[in-house]
Amino acid sequence: MSGTFAAGALRLASLAAVHLHWTPRTFWGATPSELAASLAQPLPADTPPTRAEIAALIERDAHG
Numbered sequence: 001m002s003g004t005f006a007a008g009a010l011r012l013a014s015l016a017a018v019h020l021h022w023t024p025r026t027f028w029g030a031t032p033s034e035l036a037a038s039l040a041q042p043l044p045a046d047t048p049p050t051r052a053e054i055a056a057l058i059e060r061d062a063h064g
Contacts, residue, residue: 015039 012035016022020038027035049057 013024013027016027016030016035016039017024022030030038
């Protein structure tokens with residue numbers, strides 16, 4: 001059982017070091033939720049504004 005935790009911790013520490021540039025101190029200081037959120041795939045971006053929406057924003061801002 002102890003090998004399972006150690007192997008999992010080593011794998012996660014490696015991911016955090018390579019992808020997040022975390023030091024061991026940062027890794028061990030993070031909560032499981034923080035680590036999961038940091039390694040999760042980014043959420044898809046919203047649809048970008050249309051040309052008409054951009055034009056409306058420019059018009060609105062041009063008049064204060």
